[in-house]
Amino acid sequence: MFGIKDFWVYSAFVLCIASTLLCVIYGLLNWNKGLVEEEEQISEEARWELQEEKIIEKL
DSSP states (O other): OTTOOOHHHHHHHHHHHHHHHHHHHHHHHTTTTTHHHHHHHHHHHHHHHHHHHHHHHHO
């Protein structure tokens, strides 16, 4: 197979290809997972900023 006679070299070759494919698949499945949490954090920070401005105006 592929001119590789040693089992360990062949298995390392196959495992490198398999891990690359798994990483690509994992990345595609989880591409935009953090987007929802980021939007919530941005809106929460905006609310805090408005509250802080109100407090500063009272002082």
